[in-house]
Amino acid sequence: MLRKIYDWLDHRLDITPMWRGLADHEVPEHVNPAHYFSAFIYCFGGLTFFIVVIQILSGMFLTMYYVPDIVHAHASVKYLQNEVAFGQIVRGMHHWGASVAIVMLFLHTLRVFFTGAYKHPREFNWVIGILLFFVMLGLGFTGYLLPWDNKAYFATKVGVEIAASVPVIGPYIASFLLGGDIVGARTLARFFALHVFFLPALLLGLLGVHFFLIRRQGISGPL
Structure with a gap:
């Protein structure tokens, strides 16, 4: 049957x-x-992409139940964990997958650096990889607030204060993230939009360019 459909x-x-x-x-x-050993250290990029795919699929499932406002956000997460079939498993995959993805991406970046894979003619792909690293950090930071519990609230508050300490542009970054003067309803709405729409779109775009360049330039040489 599948063969007939494919044909x-x-x-x-x-x-x-x-x-x-x-x-x-x-x-x-x-x-x-x-x-x-060589094959092992060259698998970090592929494993990172595999985890990103899991993050996207599990995140799509979570958005079916999550309510992005300060009144219902925490309750929707509790409902997802306690009432929805396999909800606790999917949320756990998404929660821990975020940390694993960053670790794997860090290992991949180390491999590229120590094997000199960032050198000519792959300089531009190195820049794309660094941008991907920051996008992944942004996804982790914006997703942390969404459960809207005490830990998420105060961690976000500290993170925004750190961003505000950046010279010159710090106050503008903090204002953009908060959407006001405090961590509140606007902050949650902005973090949700960044986490679900803007950053994933940027991630997929950068991944497309990254894979195109790998395909065009090939995998770098041995150690």
Whole structure:
């Protein structure tokens, strides 16, 4: 049945050359699983992307139940955890996945740096990778406030105060994040919009450029 559907689509859209071009792409010898250590350190980028996909899928599930206002936010999270089937598992995956994604991205960045993969002709992709790192930190920071409990409130307050200490532009950053003078309803609304719409869109755009450049320039050489 699946074969018939695939043949029907392939006959009309000619999809075989598209996925063949991706699946048949050769990788350097030093990334071969036979070279255990080298293959291991070169897998951090792929694992990071896998975790990001899990974050996106679990986040889509969470937004079906989350209510982004200060009256119902915490109650909606409790309902998700205690009443929705598998809700506690999905939220746990999203919560811990955020930390794991940043750790894996940090390890990937270290691998790129210590193997010199940021050098010519991959300088621009290095910049894209650094931007991706900051976007991931932004996603972690904005998502932390959404449960709207005491820990999230005071952690966000401290984070905004740190941002406000940045020379020249600090007060403007803090004002943008708060949406006012205190951590309140506008702050929660802005963090939700940033976490669900703006930062994911930026993340996907940067990932697209990142993968395009990897495809165009290839994987960097051995240690």
